[in-house]
Amino acid sequence: MTWSLVVRILWARRLLVLLPLVACLLAGLYVIAVAPKQYQASARVALNYIKPDPVTGTVIPSKMVDAYITSQVRTIRDIQVAGPVAQRIGGLDNPALIAAYDAATGGRGGDFERWAANRVVASTTVGRVADSNLIEIRFVSTSPEAAADIANVIRDAYIETTLEGRRRSAEGAAELQLKLAERARDELLALQVEKAGLEKQTGVVLADGGIDIEQERLGSLTAPPRTLKTRLRLGAAARGPYEVALARADAALQSLQASLGPQHPTVIQKQRERAILAAQVAQAASRADRTARMTALEEQLKATMIEAQKEKVISRSDEVLTLRVHEDEISQKRRAFADAMKRALQMRQLATMEESGLSPIGEVVVPSTPIYPNPPMIIGVCIALGLAIGVLGCLLTEMLRLRVRSADQLEVAVGLRVLAVMPQIKMASRSRAAGAPSRGRVSFWRRRAATA
Structure with missing residues (x-):
């Protein structure tokens, strides 16, 4: 079509x-x-x-x-x-x-x-x-x-x-946070009581931050001390000036003896000064030896104390670990309590x-024109709807009552070729001119004859 x-x-x-x-x-x-x-x-x-x-x-x-x-x-x-x-x-x-x-x-x-x-x-x-x-x-x-x-x-x-x-939401959230804070506080108190009982039972006391006092003491003992060699070096440094002075006095004394003789008063005075310096050198050496012996004794004592402290720390490691676990839980509960109280305060503030x-x-403006009925829209919809109904009605009627309306349609219908198309002749005007009765009159007389 x-x-x-x-x-x-x-x-x-x-x-x-x-x-x-x-x-x-x-x-x-x-x-x-x-x-x-x-x-x-x-x-x-x-x-x-x-x-x-x-x-x-x-x-x-x-x-x-x-x-x-x-x-x-x-x-x-x-x-x-x-x-x-x-x-x-x-x-x-x-x-x-x-x-x-x-x-x-x-x-x-x-x-x-x-x-x-x-x-x-x-x-x-x-x-x-x-x-x-x-x-x-x-x-x-x-x-x-x-x-x-x-x-x-x-x-x-x-x-x-x-x-x-x-x-309402803030009030509900605040109540919930207060309940969480109260629960965290109760658990915190229970953990603190349990920790105190463990400390009393084991004798282990942790400092702030979960640090064991005995472990901290061991650390102070194992700090690098002055070694024996260092102290000996310090002692040698302490007697060094006397030895230098003694060496200079010996050199001066030999020179004077060679030039003045051993019995000269100056030589005798220098010998006395040299004896004093020698006594000072001997005293410095004696002090250095005593310092070395004391340092060695201190090192031995310290090593003994370190070994004893190590054994003490190792023997109570399990108790310290348990207390540190409790300390971590206490810290978590303390933070949870503080956070819940902070959020509850925020929600209380938000609720007020x-x-x-x-x-x-802006302000609501009173409308001046109605949105319905909208004449252009209604007229347009009605025209479109009427045309759609009319066109569909025409096509359906044509499908029910087929007619040949063109030469192409006739060729398709009969399967033959159309050679010519005659123009339509209006016979009604000629029949009226010849005095013939119209179609309406003929149908009228036919109905009269049928009913007679």
Whole structure:
């Protein structure tokens, strides 16, 4: 089937196209004239998820922003927001609304508040403003003033519900953290009592940081001391000046003896000075020997003490390890207690704040033009619907009552080649000119003859 054939079919059955089109246009005009006008007002709210929380300092990750906005949209269209809105606008005390509820439920009654809230939800739509952190609350009503007022009420109820939810959540979190802190405190006290019992039983006492006192004492004993060689070097250094002076005195004395003689008073004086220096050198050597012997005794005593301290440390290693395990558990419980108390304080502070994380943007403007009925849209839809119905009706009728409307269609139908096409001759005008009765008159007389 070619487009030219479709055009011929539509033109031949143009009445089947025009009738649905006219009917749809009339229906659209009727809807435009009769349908009540509906006005839509919008209120915007800024979601402050970009800034960190003033108490906890947490920020919503970028991957969770879409989920967060979706949850906020669902919250606005939930019963927890729509219920207070229905109560504030007086819907729960409206006789007309109560009568509509009775008519809708058949007088069986039920949850009237939820039914009224669902009516608010049905007229509310929420969407995100593109490329921003704003969401737009839209409400549709038959009155522009009512639409603006209810949109503003929905926004206020949403902010208050969010703030109340944050407070309840913070209170619950604070109570939970206080319970965790109390549990950590009890466990901390039990561990401290158990540690004290072990210290009393084993005689092992750990210093701050879980350091064993005996281990620390062993470390001080094993610190690098002055060795015997070092002390001998120090002793040699102590008697070194006397030996140098003695050597110089010997050299001077030999020179004087050679020049002045052994009995010269100067030589005798130098001999006396040399004897004094020799006595000092002998005393220094004696002190160095005593120092060396004392150093050796100290080293032996220290080695003995180190060995004894090592044995003591090794013998109580198991008790020290047990106490260190208890000390680590006590440190963990102490940190857990401090963290739980800190979080509980933060949640208590958050529960008393007036920060909801939401900010109203601008005032709700009373709409001046209705969104429904929309004449251009209705007329366009009616034209499209009428044409679709008419075209489909024509094609279905043509399929049920096939006719040959072109030479190509005839060739396909009979399988022969068409040699010529005769033009259509209007016989009605010639028959009227010759005085022949019209088709209507002939059919009339035929019906009269059949009924006679």
